[in-house]
Amino acid sequence: METTTQANPCDDDHLGDIYSAECPCRDILDLVASKWSTLIIGVLQDHPHRFGQLKRAVPGITQKMLTQTLRRLEQDGLVHREVHTQMRPPQVEYSLTDLGHSVTKPLEAIRDWSERHLPDVRRARRRFDELQPA
């Protein structure tokens, strides 16, 4: 087997290739393009939140899903987790990093789109059901 010196397009400081199955930027897309990340980032873009505040601001999310998603967002550098140890009991606060703020606009556009096009989607679903063989 010959070793190749050609750089992996997804290594080091190279940009990703979203249409390559092996590119790790697929994991980033998987995290960012998800219902819960979209909703959580939409709440955090206004101001930092504590865990309980976030859970109330995103109705329907489970404790487990919120914990998991926040951890992945922190790991990938979109969310900063600050522990205020001078408080009794210590308070944990979540905020968006600069990287997190840089993705808020397209996510907002997708939230808006979902709200605005509900009537169109409802009509499409009715048409689809009508066309199905009985």
Next chain:
Amino acid sequence: METTTQANPCDDDHLGDIYSAECPCRDILDLVASKWSTLIIGVLQDHPHRFGQLKRAVPGITQKMLTQTLRRLEQDGLVHREVHTQMRPPQVEYSLTDLGHSVTKPLEAIRDWSERHLPDVRRARRRFDELQPA
């Protein structure tokens, strides 16, 4: 129990409320803000594709996931499925509807973001790992 005449904000032609757990626009967000929809819509925005062409254009997707996602996109009116019966064998072609085209810009922005910020996310992951207790 009293019946209420107040309109459900998610009924009929009313717009959705994405921060309400019960609003059906949450399902739309769940479909659109997903890795596979984002990739499939990105391929279809250029021109219609047959199933096999789509599968090759989105490496890593399974037959089952592609079938399921296309069906949900068709059901919600973002994708049109055309059967060309005059062809032998009949050919099935998938294309974006006007509704589907209306969401391409924010999805493109999220794909681009994921590719462009791979180096930042890699650095963030290394920092995160270093800060974890051994």
